[in-house]
Structure formats: structure tokens, C-alpha cells
Amino acid sequence: MVDWHPLKRWLFTTNHKDIGILYLLTSLYFFVAAGLLALTFRTQLAIPSNTFLQPDEYNQAVTTHGLLMLLWVLTPLGAAFANYFVPIQIGARDMAFPRLNALSYWVYLASGLLALSSFLAGGGTADWGWTTYAPLNTVEFSPAVGGSMMGLALMLLMASSIVSTVNFLVTIFRLRAPGMSLMKLPLFTWAWIFTSLLMxxxxxxxxxxxxxxxxxxxxxxxxxxxxxxxxxxxxHMFWFFGHPEVYVLLLPGFGITGDLLSTFSRRPLYAKKIIIPCLAIASILSFTVWAHHMFMTGISQSLLEAFNVTTELISIPFAIIVIAYIFTLRGGSIRFATPMLFAVGSLGLFIIGGITGVFNSSVALDTAFRGTFWVVGHFHYTIVGGGLTGLFGGLYYWFPKITGRMYSERLGKIHFVVYIIGFNLLYFPMHLLYDMPRRIFTYDSSLNAGFYIGSLFVGYNFLITIGAFTFGISQLIMFANLLWSARRGPAANKDPWGGYSLEWGVPSPPPEFNFPEGVPVISATGVTYRPVAMADGGHADAGYGAGSHEEHWSHWPIVVAAGSGIALWGLLMSLPALLLGTGILAVAFIGWGRETLRGRFSEPIEAVGEKWPFARLENVSLGMWVFIFGEIAFFGTLFGAYVFLRMNSLLTGFVWPRPGEVHNIFFGGFNTIVLLTSGLTMVFALTFARRGSYRGLQGSLVATFALGAFFMVNKAFEWRELFAGGFTFSTNTASSIYYVLTGVHGAHVVAGLTALVYLMVKALKASSTTQAAGAVEIFGIYWGMVDAVWVFLFPLLYLL
Amino acid sequence: MPALAPSAEQWQSLFTLYIIAAVIVGGAVFVMFFYFLAKYRRKPGTAEPKDAPRVGVMEDRGNPALAAILTALLVSLFFGLTLNTFALNAFLQNPPNDPNALYVDVIGFQWGWRFVYPNARELVGELRVPVLNSTCTPAVRGCWSGTVVLNITSADVFHSFGIALLKIKRDAIPGRINQAWFVAEKVDIYPEAIRCYELCGTGHALMIADLLVLSADNFHDWYLTGP
Amino acid sequence: MIDEMKYAAVYGILMLGLIVELLIAVDGSILGAFAGAAILAIASLQAFFIFLVYMHGRYGPRPVAVFAAISLLTVVPLFIALLYSVVMPHHGSLP
Structure with a gap:
């Protein structure tokens, strides 16, 4: 790599490979933390009536084990490999938005630290299960501030994910090398496409x-x-997210498994052209099955029976993929290296988990399974068995590429054997405990199902705990192996496995800019490399691989992350900290903006430099659209909540305020005119920019800002009047949803006004007004969305 | 195991049906999987397959008919399983129209179960019900048929009411009343048969109640000596 | 000038829609039960125009419309299920 000072490199890097390593190390750290939490509660549950953990400690342990594993381990581990390898697999030099990439990582770390600090927030952390059911999650039943802190940590993590999603989708769709059609992409990148869309x-x-x-x-x-x-x-809202979430957890590892099965059996993947559509269908169907988590809630049986059917249907695309994976082996010459062992393990364990999933689709059988250890067994077989096992296979597979050294195959195989034994000892007996409620901190002997060896009684719970420790210890073998081999292992060549994807054609580890020989050009006969001169004047002989280091570091991502972490912590714990964090954020945003205006990170990542500046602008534009669709889902679900509350009010006798009863609809209408007029001035800004009219552009931007600010002033006035009239946050559900919807929309307006300031500065500095047009257009898309949301909010809240 | 209730028997039959399907399908898949793993392992000295992937090159392979065949097979299997599931569901969801049924209000709270009988008699931690009495048909009055209908709700947070032995379960949700029903076929005491199945705070493990199935006379005597 | 006219025309439609919505809200008794639906229909139309004209951007309406359709496909089941679960009969009753 480059001879930077290590501190500068690791704190400020924007290189996707370095960021991948950061994600890898951090996710494995959280894996150990969450795993230790599991060992504490398995110790508690090993024998009946144990007193190792107090009930509240137990509840905190199971909750944080779940949250950490799902959100701070599994997906980030997938992201580690995605960050490192997706750009290489598509033939690009880096991600489309390198600074945003770094931001995603640092915000992920900040959110994880915020989550861990919730243990210390006095009163403990969230203790309501990862599913966070209401009303246990309310202040009345769970007053500890640690719970709210965990909620904020989750929000921060979600922000990191959204940025990451935008980055990956734009990168994969826009930065592929010549000849790299979507169909040619390896299954891991395809799995990551669907994972991103699901997220x-x-x-x-x-x-x-x-x-x-x-x-x-x-x-x-x-x-x-x-x-x-x-x-x-x-x-409803939680499980609408929660079910697609399990496929977010499964797909990366499951996708790696496909690539491993193909590589190590030395045969092409069977029916790749069927597997990819199956992944697509499964992804879409994953949004239609969530109420199988609600089978016992007493809602409409015909609705639940429909969900029974959709849940069965979703197993079909997965079954097709499983059979295609097995058929891949046929006619092969299978080499059982460690990655292949984990791939085989991942597939086998997933099959078992998938089969128990069909049991769970039955609305009638669920009367036994709901809330018991059967469910715990099922989801660990699919997520840990299918997902994590595949990811570990990926870790061994890519270890030689990342480090340039080979791990010990012998220790790898030992790890696999202990892993599989531990896994099955840990999770299989759970299926025999379908009478035992889950998340109970203790149980007495009547629930202690088991069997006799002679006169010795062995409880299943005891076996499970043995399995847990075995499974946990097996990972130590892997850590020892990889840590030692990273320094002392034998050198690995560029392609130890005979891989298909592009990373196996570059040195181990890859150089800073991935492809030292030039742009990879993919054809039916393989890959050739075409040296190309870069627009930034990079060396022709290093071709595609060149570029200045200026592209690969920035101060601001880590500063933004630090500011947001401190601000959110301060929101709950300390006003000075909140102000400090907000101040840091402001400084960071200004710094980021100035860095951009100075022209850094404006070079295109693609090789064909002649397209500048349009190539880059198109990436940003696509990024904005991807972000907009996330926003549609966000506001859509908030509107869904409104619909639910409103319909329920009919049934519970709560009378929703009539139009005009609480809100002044003419004032609201006036404010609507103000906002929509700002939309008009915004599109005029674009026409002026395109026509090169500097004054028209500046005037329109100022007008848009003024109208937007006026809208917010009016809103503040309205809120004040409503409060004075007794319509506050806690008055009733109508007031609650009013304040949340207008508040969230208002926050989007304020964010837009902030970006508008940046735009006005850029327009001032731009060497040509037409150059500013691109940025104006992209902001216009966002501002249009803000208008479109309000166009629904106004009638819903004021007129209906 | 002797039957305790029709709900348990029917659940067991349905479960067995799914197990048989799982073993057959899972077994076939695993046999094929392990067979391929064994048969196609690398034999030293033999050349690699001609279409072995290399960097940038992976040939097309596979018969798209696979998807159609598997879909047809699975849909048929699921059709059969689902019909049976829906039949059991209809049974479990619909209490019989029985004038001699016992209606009990079940209130879950942090942390226990309260049972309120039609005559306002209350029990905490214990549910007493009359056993099945086949002679007590709807035409006859003044007897307990053994049908028990539970109106389940919660006084505070989200709980879930379950009697594992009878395969009965329903969430106990504040602000809602959910109904479940059963008929117990055998006089007996089932200690700790009733539990909570949704995490509801630190006492979740302690939300336990006993189930007492009494003969018609014993139940009637107890019922009348209150409140 | 063509672009400006297009945008001004859309703006006019938005304002017109707003006025009609306000009229219905103030006195929509003729429409009776359909008043709410009518207002929402107008709002949808307004959003549609904003989406297609103000937000057309570099990629034009078509790929955007595809994305929008897929977004709706996923959010619509939620809406339907929410409505259905609230409105349809279930066992037991609300107190």
C-alpha cells in the first residue's frame, strides 16, 4: 500500500479496500461482544432455577445479543466483503462516492459505540427483546433512558445503511467495466444488489x-x-421491516456460498439465469409475508391465511436456488478446502432452517410454536447456518487476497468440524423445546425436557449450553489461525482457488487502485486490460491504476460521525454535549462542502475520462433518485401509520378532529402555496442555470430559500398557536401524528435549506453557470420530493 | 400419549403430516447433496472439467425447466399441507355454538394470569374448568359441556397466553379481546400448564398458572361456593 | 421559454388542485362519502405532476416510473393489510 502515516490512513481513508477492512475488524469485534452476551444467558439457562443472571440482566443480554448480531455484526460483515470486493468484481477503481463510503463506516462505528454506551446510561439498556414490542417499549413500562439511547443508536445505524445502499446501487449500476454485463456479475455482487434494494x-x-x-x-x-x-x-410497522430484514441477513452469505460451490467444484454455477430472477422474486415476496409473525394476534383470520400462503410461496424461489446449488456440484472435481467446507455447511444448515420455516408458515401449527424455542432454532439455522456460515466461508476464501498470505488449512478444517458440531448441539435441541417459552430468564424442572443416559438426566437446555460454548470456542480457532497467518502465513499467489470473479486476476493484496494493468475488458474469452490515460493526468503506463492519493482520504467523514454520535448521546444525557455535537456537525458539513467546492473527489471513477463532468453528475443524480426511493418508503410507512390510526379511531370511538376543528385550513392552504411556489422558483433556477443567466440563477435560489424559510416560520407559528390552544404532542393520536408528520417533513425542509446555502455558494464560485446546473438539477429533485410529500400531508392533516 | 383434548390431537396429526413431508423432501435433498459431494470429489490425476470457471469466464449451464418442475412439485405439496392447516385453523378459531360452554375472561398482567368467571368469581394463577361431558348436549340445560371459551386480554403490556399441553395459544393484547377455546377430555391437575409466551418484563418467566380439570360435580360445587 | 411555460403550467395545475381541495373541504356535502377520496385523488394528481415534470432530472420519467411502481408494490401491501386487519371482523371484540 501507500506509505502514509498509519493514523492518517486508517482515520481518513476513503479507499474501499481499507474501509472493507475497517468493517471486517469492527463487525468481528461486535461478534465477540454479542457472542459473549449469549454465553452469559446460556450459562443462566444451562440448569433450572439458576441465579447466574438477574432477570433484568438476562433481558438486557438477550435484547442486545439480538440487536448487535443482526444489525452490528451480520450485515456489516457482509458490507466488509462488499466494500472490499464489489468494486473490484465490477471492474471499478473505487466506489461511486468514496467519502460517503467512509462516512457509512464511521457512522456505523459511532452508532455501535452509542449502543454499547446505553449499558452505562443508568438503569441499563433496552431489555424488551430485539423485537421491541409495544407497549413494553414505552416509558411507562421501560423508563430507563438506555432504551431510548439504543433507539437513537439504531437510527444512526439506519442512516449509515441508507448512505451505503445509495453508494452501492449507483456503483454497481454505473461503474461496471466494459463487457461486464449485469448477468456476468458473480453471485456475491448480485446478492449484494438485492440486499441493498431490500435495505x-x-x-x-x-x-x-x-x-x-x-x-x-x-x-x-x-x-x-x-x-x-x-x-x-x-x-405491523416493525415486522414490515423485520421480515425483509431476515433476507438482508441471509443473502450476502448465501450468495458467497453459490460462488464458492462453483469455484471449488470447478464447474459453472447451475442455472445462474434462473437463480438471479429467483432472488428477485424472493426479494419482492419478502414484503408480502410479514404477518406470519402475527399469527396469534387475533386479527382477521382470512388475512392471516393469505399470509400463510405467501409465506409458503416464498420458499419456492429459495428451493430452486438450493437445488441449483446442489446441481452445481454435478460433474465437478470438488476440492474440500476450508471455504468449500463452510459453503457446504451453509447450504446444508440452510436447508434444515428452510424446512422448519415451512412448519412456521402454518397458521395452525403456530399455536404451539409461537413464542417458543422452536422459533429460536429455526431462525438460527437460517441466519447463522445459512448466512454467517457463508460469510465465514467468504472470510477464508478472500483471506489470501486481502493479506497476500495463506491461512493454515489444517486449522481451518479443525475450525469447521468443531463449528458444525457446536452449531448442531447448540441449535438442534431447540426444536425439541417447543413447549418452552423463549426469553424466560429461568425455568423449573417441569420445563426441563431432556433424556436419560443410564440414570443421568441430561436436559436439552444443558446440551444447548454445551453447544454454545463449543460453538464460541471454535471461533477462537479461526481468530488464532487468521491472526497468525496474516503475519506469518506462506505467501499466496493471485489466484489460489481458480476463481471466476475479477479479484482473482489482480495481485494479492490488490494495489491501491485495483487494476494495475489497465481497464479490465470482459469478453467471451476472458479478461484483457486496456491501459487508459486518466483525465487527472495519471500515468499512461499505470493506466487505469493511477491517480493521485488526493482521491483517497478526507477528514470529514470521521468528524461527521463523531459529531452525530456526541449529539445523539447529548440529546438524552447532556445539553452541552448536544450543542457540542451539533457544532462539530456544522463544522464538518461546512468543511465537506468546501472540500467539494475545491474540486476534490470530483474526478470520475470510471476510466473514460472524456465524459467529465457529466459522468460524475449522472452518478450523483442516480444517487439522489435512489435516496428518494428510500424516502418514499419512509414517508409511505408514516402515512401507513396515519391510516392505521385513523381507521382504528372509528373502531375505538375516538373521534378524529373534523376539518377546520383544530387546524386553520386556510392558513395551511396559504402555507402550501408558499411551499409550492418555492418549487416553481427552484425549477426556474434550473432553466436560468442552463441558459447561463447568472442573475436569474442566484435570484431564483434566493427566492426558493426565502420561501422555504417563510414556510418554516409559518409552521413554527402554527405550532405555537396549536400548543397554546391545548393541542400538544400528548393530546391524542391525531395530535401526535400531526406533529410527527409535519415535524419530520419540516426537518426535510430545513435540511434542504442548508443544502441550498451550499448551492448558492457553489453558484457564486462556479466558473460557468452551466456547470452549476448539474448540482441545481439534483437538488431540484430533492426539493420536488419535499413538495410532493407536502401535497399529501396537507389534505391528510388539514382537509380530511 | 393419551389424548388431553381434541385441539392437541389434531395439532399432533397435522404436525406429523408436516414431519413426514419434511423427512421425505429433506431426506431426498440431503441424499442427493451428499451423494454428489462424495461422487464428484476431486480424484488426483484426473483433469479439471472443461468448463471450469476462470477469471472472467463462466459458461452458461443448466436447464430452466428445473424452476418449473420444482415450482409445480412444491405448489402441489403446499396445497395439500395448506388445506389441512386451514381445516385445523377453522377448528381452533371457531368455538362451537354451545349454550353450555363456560366463558372465562383471562387477563394477563405483570406478572400473572387472572381468571374471571361468569359469576364474577376470580382466580389468580389457577384455571379451573369442567371436564368434557358428552351427555350435556345443547338441548339439555343446566350442565357444563366442558367447552371452555376464553376471552383473553392484558391489563398492561403485550403478553401471550398458552397452554402447551392442549396446543392452545393466543396473544393477550391490551385494548383487545382475543378468543380461544378448548375441551379437556380428562380429569387431572396440570401444574404450571399455562405460561406466557411473549417477553413482558422481568417477570415473564414467572407468569405461570395451573390448569385444573375437574369432574362436572366438583367443578359445579366449587363454582357455586363463591364469590 | 418552453421550459418556463411548462413549469408555470404545472404550477397552475397545482394551485387549481389546491383550490378545489379547499372547496371540497369547506363544503363537499354533494360528494358525501367520496369527498375524502376526491381530495386524495387530487393530491395524487398533484404529486404525479411534480414527479414527472419538476423532478424529471437527467434520467427522465421512465426508469423513475419503474422504480416508483416497485416502491408502490411494496408499500401497498402494507396499506392493504393494515386497513384489512383493522376493518375486517376478527374473533373477540374491542372493548
């Missing part, structure tokens, strides 16, 4: 649910304490 559409539902929850806990709204909202509102 884009599902995570916003979690964000909305968390918004409502944090609003209840911090501002006193009544979403989850009222009868119109209450438990089922959370249930």
Missing part, C-alpha cells in the same frame, strides 16, 4: 417505527400508549 425499501419502515417510538419516549406523543395505535401499530 432501501425495508429499513425506512424501521426508521418510521423508531421515529414514532422515540417521539413517544422523548416528546410524549401517544402512538404506542393509545388504544388507536398501541401494540398492533408497532407489530
Amino acid at each position: 432501501l425499501w425495508a429499513f425506512p419502515s424501521f426508521v418510521s417505527a423508531l421515529t414514532l417510538l422515540i417521539s413517544d419516549r422523548t416528546f410524549g406523543t401517544v402512538f404506542f400508549t393509545s388504544t388507536q395505535g398501541g401494540p398492533l401499530l408497532w407489530d
Whole structure:
């Protein structure tokens, strides 16, 4: 690599490979933390009536084990490999937005630290299960501030994910090398495409649910304490996210498994052209099955029976993929290296998990399974068995590429054997405990199912605990192996496995800019490399591989992350910290903006430099659109909450305010005119920019800013009047949803006004007005969305 | 195991059906999987397959008919399983129209179960019910048929009411009343048969109640000596 | 000038829609039960125009419309299920 000072490199890097390593190390750290939490509660559950953990400690342990593993380990581990290898696999030099990439990592780390600090927040952390059901999640039943802190940590993590999703989708769709059609992409990158799309559409539902929850806990709204909202509102919103989330967890590892099976059996993947559409169908169907988590809630049986059917249907694309994976082996010459062992393990364990999933699709069988260890067994077989096992296979597979050294194959095989034994000892007996409730801190002998060896009684719980320790210890073998081999292992060549994807054609480890020989050009006969001169004057002989180091570091991502972490912590714990964090954020945003205006990170990542500046602008434009679709899902689920609350009010006898009863609809209408006029001035700004009219551009931008600010002033006035009239956050569900919807929309307006300031400065500095047009157009897309959301908010809240 | 209730028997039959399907399908898949792993392992000295992937080159392979065949097979399997599931579901969801049924309000709270009988008699931690009495048909009055209908709700947070032995479960949600029903076929005491199945705070493990199935006379005597 | 006219025309449609919505809200008794639906229909139309004209951007309406359709496909089941679960009969009752 480059001879930078290590501190500068690791704190400020924007190189996707370095960021991949950061994600890898951090996710493995959280893996150990969450794993240790599991060992504490498995110790508690090893024998009946144990006193190793107090009930509240136990509840905190199971909750944080779940949250950390799902959100701070599994997906980030997938992201580690995605960051490192997706750009190489598509033939690019880096991600489309390198600074945003660094930002995603640092914000992920900040959110993880915020989550861990919630243990120390006095009163302990969230203890309500990762599913966070209402009303246990409300302040009335869980007053500890640690719970709110965990909620904020989750929101921060979601922000990191959204940025990451935008980055990957733009990168994969826009930065592929010549000849790299979408179909030619390896299964891991395809899996990451679907993972990103799922995150884009599902995570916003979690964000909305968390918004409502944090609003209840911090501002006193009544979403989850009222009868119109209450438990089922959370249930629907959470599981609408929660079910696609499990495929987010599964797909990266499952995709790696496909590539491994093909590589190590030395045969092409069977029916890749069927596997990819199956992944697509499964992804879409994943949004239609969530209520199988609600089979016992007493809602409409015909609705639940429909979900029974959709849940069965989703197993079909996965079954096709499983059979295609098995057929891949046929006619092969299988080499059982460690990555292949883990791939085989991943597939086998997933098959078992998938089969128990069909049991769970049955609305009638669920009367036994719901809330028991059967469910725990099922999801660990699929997520840990299918997902994590595949990811570990990936770790061994890519270890020689990342480090340039080979791990010990012998230790790898030992790890696999102990892993598989430990896994099955740990999770299989759970299926025999379908009478035992889950998340109980202790049990007595009547629940202690087991068997006799002679006269010795062995409880299944005891076996499970043995399995847990075995499984945990097996990972130490891997850590020892990899840590030692990274320094002392034998040198690895560029392609120890005979791989298909492009990373196996570059040195181990890859040089800073990935492809030292030039642009990879893919054809039916393989890959050739075409040296190309870069627009920034990079060396022709190093071709595609050249570029200045200026592209690969920036101060601002880590500073933004630090500011947001401190601000959110301060929001709950300390006003000075909140102000400090906000100040840091302001400095960081200004610094970031100035860095951009100075021209850094404006070079295109693609080789064909002649397209500048349009190539880069098109990437930003696509990025904005991807972001907009996340916003549609976010506001869509908030509107969904509104619909639920409103419909429920009919049934619970709560009379929703009539139009005009609470809100002044003409004032609201006036404010609507103000906002929509700002939309008009914004599009005029674009026409002026394109025509090169400097004064027209500046005037329109100023007008847009003024109108937007006026809208916010009016809103503040309205809020003040409403408060004075007794319509506050906690008055009723109508007031709660009004304040949250207008508040969230208002926050989007304020963010837009901030960006508008940047735009006005850019227009001032731009060497040509037409150059500014690109940025104006992209902001215009965002501003149009803000208008479009309001166009629905106004009638919903004022007129209906 | 002797039957305790029709709900348990029918659940067991359905479960067995799914197990048989799982073993057959899972077994076939695993046999094929392990067979391929064994048969196609690398034999030293033999050349690599001609279409072995190399950097940038992976040939097309596979018969798209696979998808159609598997879909047809699975849809048929699921059709059969689902019909049976829906039949059991209809049974479990619909209490019989029985004038001699016992209606009990079940209130979950942090942390226990309260049972309120039609005559306002209350029990905490214990559910007493009459056993199945086949002679007590709807035409006859003044007897307990053994049908028990539970109106389940919660006084505070989201709980879930379950009697594992009878395969009965329903969430106990504040602000809602959910109904479940059963008929117990055998007089007996089932200690700790009733538990909570949704995390509801630090006492979740302690939300336990006993189930007492009494003969019609014993139940009637107990029922009348209150409140 | 063509672009400006297009935008001004859309603006006019938005304002017109707003006025009609306000009229219905103030006195929509003729429409009765359909008043709410009518207002939402107008709002949808307004959003549609903003989306297609103000937000057309570099990629034009078509790929955007595809994305929008997929977004709706995923959010619509949520809406339907929410409505259905609230409105359809279930066992037991609300107190």
C-alpha cells in the first residue's frame, strides 16, 4: 500500500479496500461482544432455577445479543466483503462516492459505540427483546433512558445503511467495466444488489417505527400508549421491516456460498439465469409475508391465511436456488478446502432452517410454536447456518487476497468440524423445546425436557449450553489461525482457488487502485486490460491504476460521525454535549462542502475520462433518485401509520378532529402555496442555470430559500398557536401524528435549506453557470420530493 | 400419549403430516447433496472439467425447466399441507355454538394470569374448568359441556397466553379481546400448564398458572361456593 | 421559454388542485362519502405532476416510473393489510 502515516490512513481513508477492512475488524469485534452476551444467558439457562443472571440482566443480554448480531455484526460483515470486493468484481477503481463510503463506516462505528454506551446510561439498556414490542417499549413500562439511547443508536445505524445502499446501487449500476454485463456479475455482487434494494425499501419502515417510538419516549406523543395505535401499530410497522430484514441477513452469505460451490467444484454455477430472477422474486415476496409473525394476534383470520400462503410461496424461489446449488456440484472435481467446507455447511444448515420455516408458515401449527424455542432454532439455522456460515466461508476464501498470505488449512478444517458440531448441539435441541417459552430468564424442572443416559438426566437446555460454548470456542480457532497467518502465513499467489470473479486476476493484496494493468475488458474469452490515460493526468503506463492519493482520504467523514454520535448521546444525557455535537456537525458539513467546492473527489471513477463532468453528475443524480426511493418508503410507512390510526379511531370511538376543528385550513392552504411556489422558483433556477443567466440563477435560489424559510416560520407559528390552544404532542393520536408528520417533513425542509446555502455558494464560485446546473438539477429533485410529500400531508392533516 | 383434548390431537396429526413431508423432501435433498459431494470429489490425476470457471469466464449451464418442475412439485405439496392447516385453523378459531360452554375472561398482567368467571368469581394463577361431558348436549340445560371459551386480554403490556399441553395459544393484547377455546377430555391437575409466551418484563418467566380439570360435580360445587 | 411555460403550467395545475381541495373541504356535502377520496385523488394528481415534470432530472420519467411502481408494490401491501386487519371482523371484540 501507500506509505502514509498509519493514523492518517486508517482515520481518513476513503479507499474501499481499507474501509472493507475497517468493517471486517469492527463487525468481528461486535461478534465477540454479542457472542459473549449469549454465553452469559446460556450459562443462566444451562440448569433450572439458576441465579447466574438477574432477570433484568438476562433481558438486557438477550435484547442486545439480538440487536448487535443482526444489525452490528451480520450485515456489516457482509458490507466488509462488499466494500472490499464489489468494486473490484465490477471492474471499478473505487466506489461511486468514496467519502460517503467512509462516512457509512464511521457512522456505523459511532452508532455501535452509542449502543454499547446505553449499558452505562443508568438503569441499563433496552431489555424488551430485539423485537421491541409495544407497549413494553414505552416509558411507562421501560423508563430507563438506555432504551431510548439504543433507539437513537439504531437510527444512526439506519442512516449509515441508507448512505451505503445509495453508494452501492449507483456503483454497481454505473461503474461496471466494459463487457461486464449485469448477468456476468458473480453471485456475491448480485446478492449484494438485492440486499441493498431490500435495505432501501425495508429499513425506512424501521426508521418510521423508531421515529414514532422515540417521539413517544422523548416528546410524549401517544402512538404506542393509545388504544388507536398501541401494540398492533408497532407489530405491523416493525415486522414490515423485520421480515425483509431476515433476507438482508441471509443473502450476502448465501450468495458467497453459490460462488464458492462453483469455484471449488470447478464447474459453472447451475442455472445462474434462473437463480438471479429467483432472488428477485424472493426479494419482492419478502414484503408480502410479514404477518406470519402475527399469527396469534387475533386479527382477521382470512388475512392471516393469505399470509400463510405467501409465506409458503416464498420458499419456492429459495428451493430452486438450493437445488441449483446442489446441481452445481454435478460433474465437478470438488476440492474440500476450508471455504468449500463452510459453503457446504451453509447450504446444508440452510436447508434444515428452510424446512422448519415451512412448519412456521402454518397458521395452525403456530399455536404451539409461537413464542417458543422452536422459533429460536429455526431462525438460527437460517441466519447463522445459512448466512454467517457463508460469510465465514467468504472470510477464508478472500483471506489470501486481502493479506497476500495463506491461512493454515489444517486449522481451518479443525475450525469447521468443531463449528458444525457446536452449531448442531447448540441449535438442534431447540426444536425439541417447543413447549418452552423463549426469553424466560429461568425455568423449573417441569420445563426441563431432556433424556436419560443410564440414570443421568441430561436436559436439552444443558446440551444447548454445551453447544454454545463449543460453538464460541471454535471461533477462537479461526481468530488464532487468521491472526497468525496474516503475519506469518506462506505467501499466496493471485489466484489460489481458480476463481471466476475479477479479484482473482489482480495481485494479492490488490494495489491501491485495483487494476494495475489497465481497464479490465470482459469478453467471451476472458479478461484483457486496456491501459487508459486518466483525465487527472495519471500515468499512461499505470493506466487505469493511477491517480493521485488526493482521491483517497478526507477528514470529514470521521468528524461527521463523531459529531452525530456526541449529539445523539447529548440529546438524552447532556445539553452541552448536544450543542457540542451539533457544532462539530456544522463544522464538518461546512468543511465537506468546501472540500467539494475545491474540486476534490470530483474526478470520475470510471476510466473514460472524456465524459467529465457529466459522468460524475449522472452518478450523483442516480444517487439522489435512489435516496428518494428510500424516502418514499419512509414517508409511505408514516402515512401507513396515519391510516392505521385513523381507521382504528372509528373502531375505538375516538373521534378524529373534523376539518377546520383544530387546524386553520386556510392558513395551511396559504402555507402550501408558499411551499409550492418555492418549487416553481427552484425549477426556474434550473432553466436560468442552463441558459447561463447568472442573475436569474442566484435570484431564483434566493427566492426558493426565502420561501422555504417563510414556510418554516409559518409552521413554527402554527405550532405555537396549536400548543397554546391545548393541542400538544400528548393530546391524542391525531395530535401526535400531526406533529410527527409535519415535524419530520419540516426537518426535510430545513435540511434542504442548508443544502441550498451550499448551492448558492457553489453558484457564486462556479466558473460557468452551466456547470452549476448539474448540482441545481439534483437538488431540484430533492426539493420536488419535499413538495410532493407536502401535497399529501396537507389534505391528510388539514382537509380530511 | 393419551389424548388431553381434541385441539392437541389434531395439532399432533397435522404436525406429523408436516414431519413426514419434511423427512421425505429433506431426506431426498440431503441424499442427493451428499451423494454428489462424495461422487464428484476431486480424484488426483484426473483433469479439471472443461468448463471450469476462470477469471472472467463462466459458461452458461443448466436447464430452466428445473424452476418449473420444482415450482409445480412444491405448489402441489403446499396445497395439500395448506388445506389441512386451514381445516385445523377453522377448528381452533371457531368455538362451537354451545349454550353450555363456560366463558372465562383471562387477563394477563405483570406478572400473572387472572381468571374471571361468569359469576364474577376470580382466580389468580389457577384455571379451573369442567371436564368434557358428552351427555350435556345443547338441548339439555343446566350442565357444563366442558367447552371452555376464553376471552383473553392484558391489563398492561403485550403478553401471550398458552397452554402447551392442549396446543392452545393466543396473544393477550391490551385494548383487545382475543378468543380461544378448548375441551379437556380428562380429569387431572396440570401444574404450571399455562405460561406466557411473549417477553413482558422481568417477570415473564414467572407468569405461570395451573390448569385444573375437574369432574362436572366438583367443578359445579366449587363454582357455586363463591364469590 | 418552453421550459418556463411548462413549469408555470404545472404550477397552475397545482394551485387549481389546491383550490378545489379547499372547496371540497369547506363544503363537499354533494360528494358525501367520496369527498375524502376526491381530495386524495387530487393530491395524487398533484404529486404525479411534480414527479414527472419538476423532478424529471437527467434520467427522465421512465426508469423513475419503474422504480416508483416497485416502491408502490411494496408499500401497498402494507396499506392493504393494515386497513384489512383493522376493518375486517376478527374473533373477540374491542372493548
